[in-house]
Amino acid sequence: xxxxxxxxxxxxxxxxxxxxxxxxxxxxxxxxxxxxxxxxxxxxxxxxxxxxxxxxxxxxxxxxxxxxxxxxxxxxxxxxxxxxxxxxxxxxxxxxxxxxxxxxxxxxxxxxxxxxxxxxxxxxxxxxxxxxxxxxxxxxxxxxxxxxxxxxxxxxxxxxxxxxxxxxxxxxxxxxxxxxxxxxxxxxxxxxxxxxxxxxxxxxxxxxxxxxxxxxxxxxxxxxxxxxxxxxxxxxxxxxxxxxxxxxxxxxxxxxxxxxxxxxxxxxxxxxxxxxxxxxxxxxxxxxxxxxxxxxxxxxxxxxxxxxxxxxxxxxxxxxxxxxxxxxxxxxxxxxxxxxxxxxxxxxxxxxxxxxxxxxxxxxxxxxx
Amino acid sequence: xxxxxxxxxxxxxxxxxxxxxxxxxxxxxxxxxxxxxxxxxxxxxxxxxxxxxxxxxxxxxxxxxxxxxxxxxxxxxxxxxxxxxxxxxxxxxxxxxxxxxxxxxxxxxxxxxxxxxxxxxxxxxxxxxxxxxxxxxxxxxxxxxxxxxxxxxxxxxxxxxxxxxxxxxxxxxxxxxxxxxxxxxxxxxxxxxxxxxxxxxxxxxxxxxxxxxxxxxxxx
Numbered sequence: 001x002x003x004x005x006x007x008x009x010x011x012x013x014x015x016x017x018x019x020x021x022x023x024x025x026x027x028x029x030x031x032x033x034x035x036x037x038x039x040x041x042x043x044x045x046x047x048x049x050x051x052x053x054x055x056x057x058x059x060x061x062x063x064x065x066x067x068x069x070x071x072x073x074x075x076x077x078x079x080x081x082x083x084x085x086x087x088x089x090x091x092x093x094x095x096x097x098x099x100x101x102x103x104x105x106x107x108x109x110x111x112x113x114x115x116x117x118x119x120x121x122x123x124x125x126x127x128x129x130x131x132x133x134x135x136x137x138x139x140x141x142x143x144x145x146x147x148x149x150x151x152x153x154x155x156x157x158x159x160x161x162x163x164x165x166x167x168x169x170x171x172x173x174x175x176x177x178x179x180x181x182x183x184x185x186x187x188x189x190x191x192x193x194x195x196x197x198x199x200x201x202x203x204x205x206x207x208x209x210x211x212x213x214x215x216x217x218x219x220x221x222x223x224x225x226x227x228x229x230x231x232x233x234x235x236x237x238x239x240x241x242x243x244x245x246x247x248x249x250x251x252x253x254x255x256x257x258x259x260x261x262x263x264x265x266x267x268x269x270x271x272x273x274x275x276x277x278x279x280x281x282x283x284x285x286x287x288x289x290x291x292x293x294x295x296x297x298x299x300x301x302x303x304x305x306x307x308x309x310x311x312x313x314x315x316x317x318x319x320x321x322x323x324x325x326x327x328x329x330x331x332x333x334x335x336x337x338x339x340x341x342x343x344x345x346x347x348x349x350x351x352x353x354x355x356x357x358x359x360x361x362x363x364x365x366x367x368x369x
Numbered sequence: 370x371x372x373x374x375x376x377x378x379x380x381x382x383x384x385x386x387x388x389x390x391x392x393x394x395x396x397x398x399x400x401x402x403x404x405x406x407x408x409x410x411x412x413x414x415x416x417x418x419x420x421x422x423x424x425x426x427x428x429x430x431x432x433x434x435x436x437x438x439x440x441x442x443x444x445x446x447x448x449x450x451x452x453x454x455x456x457x458x459x460x461x462x463x464x465x466x467x468x469x470x471x472x473x474x475x476x477x478x479x480x481x482x483x484x485x486x487x488x489x490x491x492x493x494x495x496x497x498x499x500x501x502x503x504x505x506x507x508x509x510x511x512x513x514x515x516x517x518x519x520x521x522x523x524x525x526x527x528x529x530x531x532x533x534x535x536x537x538x539x540x541x542x543x544x545x546x547x548x549x550x551x552x553x554x555x556x557x558x559x560x561x562x563x564x565x566x567x568x569x570x571x572x573x574x575x576x577x578x579x580x581x582x583x584x585x586x587x588x589x
Contacts, residue, residue: 236542244482245481245482246481246482246483247480247482249463265464266467272546273546303371304375313471315378315546317378318471318472319375331472334387335386335387335389335390336390337387338387338394339390339394342390342392343398345391345399346396347402349395350398350399350400353399354403357404
């Protein structure tokens with residue numbers, strides 16, 4: 001956790017952590033290029049970021065699994081991303097901070113008062129609103145109350161992860177806790193959604209750095225996500241795309257297609273409908289991403305991905321049946337029953353037509369008689 | 370996942386398939402069981418031979434006679450052309466095979482997607498040519514009604530949205546895919562109640578006509 005009383009600049013803090021100027025410049029250049037900024041913006045960003053005083057960030061967690069924070073702060077190899085995140089002045093994070101109970105609550109209140117109207121609020125997790133908010137409470141307050149309280153003094157709100165952005169797993173049908181995304185409750189502050197389960201660390205820090213150096217949130221897509229990172233779908237940037245175009249697909253996880261690295265579309269890959277930077281930024285310092293590791297994209301950065309049917313059902317299939325996956329035996333009911341009813345109606349219609357015809361044929365004779 | 374995409378490939382597709390199956394069976398059974406006019410002429414062939422002769426005639430007369438080929442060849446070529454291209458796109462595109470496999474449990478090899486794209490563009494060009502011909506010729510224009518144009522619109526919309534989805538043209542892919550599946554749903558719902566039903570009627574009706582003519586001696 002950062003020390004909020006520090007008068008250090010971000011540059012000084014990073015140097016103290018052992019980050020060289022070269023690494024810092026590299027980070028700023030990459031971040032600027034990822035956000036489609038002009039070539040010299042990286043240098044300007046570095047200059048501004050290095051000289052700025054550390055700004056306050058308050059991080060609150062609700063219905064979540066801590067995977068987002070884990071992704072961001074993984075410590076096996078400290079990166080510029082997580083140091084930036086920390087050094088920017090993470091004043092309150094109930095998961096990371098040593099303090100607990102009243103001390104933790106007091107620390108949050110102190111950070112809020114000191115930086116009123118200026119701090120960035122990061123929210124991790126969906127907010128349960130069902131049954132009076134009993135599904136998540138801290139210090140006797142519901143998640144909804146805590147969010148309303150902390151958001152009041154925030155300059156901007158960053159929803160981290162799919163749970164905070166779109167409800168994620170908690171909102172999945174039947175949504176027993178009445179979970180809602182942060183943007184449903186915070187309507188009077190700028191909210192940016194950084195979806196993903198978990199989100200890519202560079203996307204989180206890139207968004208924060210953009211906010212601090214440009215003084216505004218980046219341009220957002222229709223789901224409130226930074227366009228620079230969520231502007232392209234994974235399918236368009238996937239290195240396996242040529243195999244899709246050639247019609248070469250892995251049919252199972254251990255067939256020849258899978259071994260040859262063919263497209264995973266038939267194994268349920270949701271890359272074509274998922275907008276994120278996984279295929280370009282990748283994970284673990286650019287090492288790999290799920291598709292590169294041989295697993296189809298689950299579409300975790302999209303709203304309602306838990307209710308989108310089986311993860312392993314191809315997009316071209318219908319979405320029904322017990323596993324949300326169309327199967328021939330489901331078809332027996334979906335198609336068979338209406339077909340049977342149709343046949344019965346057809347017999348009835350033909351019988352009625354025959355009777356009517358007979359009636360019309362008999363009529364002149366009756367008249368003749 | 371996009372709510373529209375989720376809906377069109379979920380509940381709406383389910384309803385569309387149910388309506389399609391209901392409508393097709395209703396009309397097939399209803400028409401098949403209608404009372405047929407009794408033939409009063411002496412039978413020239415037995416029933417089995419009449420079916421064989423009738424089927425043969427149905428096949429040979431599905432192609433223009435050489436005496437008329439200059440007059441009707443263009444229209445026939447357009448019709449057969451877009452039907453053939455459409456069948457290739459529907460039956461040999463990998464995502465379509467996956468869809469059909471999920472419905473009926475059977476699959477077969479696909480053509481390369483890039484080749485399918487070329488054939489789909491050809492299909493669209495032929496569909497436009499068919500419409501232009503229909504409107505530009507007074508006879509076909511007078512014979513056409515809402516059913517013809519609406520059926521054409523649904524088929525063309527399905528081809529256009531499919532092409533847009535594969536090329537990622539004009540909108541995010543998930544929207545394009547949703548529009549494509551939505552147009553397929555609409556096509557399935559309309560199919561049994563409009564002229565698209567000819568897909569089921571055409572061969573049985575030609576064979577029955579051929580059979581009737583053969584029994585009368587007209588198939589020679």
